[in-house]
Amino acid sequence: MELAADKATPLEETVAALSDPETVARLVASDAELAHGEAVTSDELAHAMAMRRMAANWQAASAVAGQPEPRSIS
Structure with missing residues (x-):
């Protein structure tokens, strides 16, 4: 094929x-x-995805700066 x-x-x-x-x-x-x-609504999903991106960005920036990782904010 x-x-x-x-x-x-x-x-x-x-x-x-x-x-x-x-x-x-x-x-x-x-x-x-x-x-x-x-x-979930599209707004709820967009909010959850934005929070995940913020957490990932924070973790990446903290790793570069040698800072401890933030605690979970479930």
Whole structure:
């Protein structure tokens, strides 16, 4: 089977993701949450992602500066 080069990369990424047991477990857990009505709004998701980015940036800056890592703010 031939596949155009621009179509191969997304397909390869999908195969790689579905070959990773941890990724598949997270997808299964997400599907179960949705099936039970557990969902978040796009605003809630955007906020959570922004908080993760801030924490990651803080950790990276702290590591460079030799500062201790902040405590979790769950």
